[in-house]
Amino acid sequence: AGAVKAANVGFMASSGEYVVKLDSDDVFASNLISEEIAILDAYAGVSFVYSDYVEELDGVEKIVSTKDNLYATVAIGTMFRRQLFVAEGFYDPSVFFAEYDLLLKTRGRWPGYHIDKPLFTYNRRRSSLTGDVTKLNKALLQLSERYKTRQDEVNKIRDYKMANL
Known part of the structure; x- marks a missing residue:
């Protein structure tokens, strides 16, 4: 909850038209920001932009x-129109x-746009919170109940999150 609260504080303090999250151990490609902004600028009906990515696990x-x-994506690298995020x-x-809660909650209301190439590197660690099977199962149950x-969509999240563990 601490990382989510910190992200929200940053989003609330922001003043730009778009918001995107980057975790300290992950890396954006030098063109991620410009490519995602170009899509949002070109397509007024698109609410968020996401891309493929490089996942690093155990080297x-x-x-x-x-x-x-869409549910194989992660929080980082997905750019949202700020006013929708605020609303x-x-x-x-x-x-x-x-x-994933946000994506499930807004699915059908917020059209997304997929960029068909990797634009960031996600460093996945088995020792992280998302690498703990017990915590993963509890989190997936929470989404399933909500x-x-x-x-079917929660199962897509489960399939992605449980892969390689």
């Missing part, structure tokens, strides 16, 4: 395509997977 890198599964109340700090009519 092994692989490209993760999010084209066919929705930012991330809910009571939810372990606040980024979104009873969206079990």
Whole structure:
């Protein structure tokens, strides 16, 4: 909840048209910001932009395509129109997977745009909170209980999060 609250404080203090999150151990490609802004500037009906990414786990890198599964994305690197993010109340700090909660809550109302190439590196660690199977299962149960009519989507999150653990 601390990282989510800190992200929300940053988003609330921001004044730009768009917001995007970057964690301290992850890296944006030099063109991520410009490419995502270009999409949001060009398409007024698009609420957020996300891309494929490089996932590093135990020193092994692989490209993760999010084209066919929005829920294989992570909180970082997804750029939102700030006014929509504000109107929705930012991330809910009571939810372990606040980024997926936001996507599930706004699915169908917020059209997204996928960029079909990796624009950031996500450093995934087995020792992190998302690497702990017990905590993952608890967080997935929380989403499952919140979104009873969206079990297929929660299962896509489960499939992605449980891969490689």
